[in-house]
Amino acid sequence: MQRRLRQDIHNLLNQPIKIDDMYCSSVGANMARIAGFGELVGYRDKATNVPSLAPKVLTRYGKTLFPESNIKEANALQCFRPLSPDDLPIVGAVRSVPGVFVHSGHGTLGWTLCLATSECLAAALTDEIIGIDTQKIFHLPGDVSVERARLSPDRFL
Known part of the structure; x- marks a missing residue:
């Protein structure tokens, strides 16, 4: 069963997938990128003191997709991505x-x-x-x- 699950995950990540506004794609043999969670918290210097739900949510989705993995909340990376007011670059x-x-x-x-x-x-x-x-x-x-x-x-x- 484990071998079949790993093969299914490999096949699943050959193409990016979208689940509940989360985006998952393969970035290596044993690594996936899960993204898509957004929070509005202000500028980087002001955001350091704002607690974020993103790592917890990303970890939960990762464990759902890959139940046998050793995903840890501490490994979730948060990124600041500038967005224009009209949503166009x-x-x-x-x-x-x-x-x-x-x-x-x-x-x-x-x-x-x-x-x-x-x-x-x-x-x-x-x-x-x-x-x-x-x-x-x-x-x-x-x-x-x-x-x-x-x-x-x-x-x-």
């Missing part, structure tokens, strides 16, 4: 400060969106270097396009 030039570009605000979708938004950032940097200021759209592979204004850091001004 902030990508591009900050017009009020020449030469400053931003690539942030992805929240929990950082791993999901970073490759596409990195393409957008590279296009913005390239346009700045060669002196183009008339581009209104980021063109991405696969005939995908994004209006630059939707991701612009200046949209909050």
Whole structure:
């Protein structure tokens, strides 16, 4: 039975899974990444004194998925992931400060969106270097396009 359970877990983690807004994916032979829990607690320096439920919840889900593992609450890592007020990444030039570009605000979708938004950032940097200021759209592979204004850091001004 144990061998069958381990094989099922291995097969399960070949593709990421989502359970109750928790996301689980394999990151190695004996390691899984369980993520998706969010808390609003403020800035890092203020959050050090705020008790968090995240490690307890992540550990509970890990033990549910992998009952034979030796998962410990102390091993749960907490991360601060900046999220923009409108839930869209902030990508591009900050017009009020020449030469400053931003690539942030992805929240929990950082791993999901970073490759596409990195393409957008590279296009913005390239346009700045060669002196183009008339581009209104980021063109991405696969005939995908994004209006630059939707991701612009200046949209909050």
